[in-house]
Amino acid sequence: MSFEKEYGEPEKNIVRLDARKKMDDRQRRHMQHELKVYMEQYFKKKLGKGVDYTKVVVWEDMLIIRGERFLTDPEIYIVETSAGQDVVRAARMQVAWQHAIDNVPYFEEKLQAKAIHQTYDVEPERDFWIHVVVFDRVLTE
Numbered sequence: 170m171s172f173e174k175e176y177g178e179p180e181k182n183i184v185r186l187d188a189r190k191k192m193d194d195r196q197r198r199h200m201q202h203e204l205k206v207y208m209e210q211y212f213k214k215k216l217g218k219g220v221d222y223t224k225v226v227v228w229e230d231m232l233i234i235r236g237e238r239f240l241t242d243p244e245i246y247i248v249e250t251s252a253g254q255d256v257v258r259a260a261r262m263q264v265a266w267q268h269a270i271d272n273v274p275y276f277e278e279k280l281q282a283k284a285i286h287q288t289y290d291v292e293p294e295r296d297f298w299i300h301v302v303v304f305d306r307v308l309t310e
Contacts, residue, residue, distance in 0.1 A: 191310045192227065201225045204279070208234060211272065216264070220298075230307050232276055235299040248293045257293040265289040265298060273302065282306050 192200060205225045213219040221238030240248065240257065247253035266289075273284050282304035289300040 192308055193310050197227050197309050200279070201227055204232070204234070204276070207275075208236075208272075211268070212236075212239070215268075215271075227280070227308055229309055230282075230304045232280065232302045232304070232308075233299070234301075235297070238296050239298060240293060240296050244293065245296070248296075254294050258291055261291040261293060261298065262289075265291055265300065269300065276302060277304075280304060280308055282308060 202225075204227075205223050208223055208225065209219050218239070218241060220236035223234070223236050226233040239261075244257050244261075248257050269287060269289060273287065277284055284302050285305045286303040287301065289298070291298045
């Protein structure tokens, strides 16, 4: 069996990443707002407490989500010691890991791009977390 019979004409099967429309500034701001609202609802539903401050930035080929003031009152108390910081960080890193599992497919669908790298971190002593996802194409103009 020939390549063409099995896979079709090669040029018709190639996905051209640049052929997908990039977001202009208005679309980018709208998407950032949509993702911000989604993230606030996600954490409220999963943890019973939302993040007091959420910022979402879509820039070139990246999605950056950061949150501040997400710790509960007991966690704020526990974080006052270095041992407590380690305990809260470990627990919240588990939450961040689960957030990535739950939400990266959603981000890929919304942005019509494939995530190729991601990282997240939690700084309980500063009541701060961040999640950065790099995609396989440039998302913005």
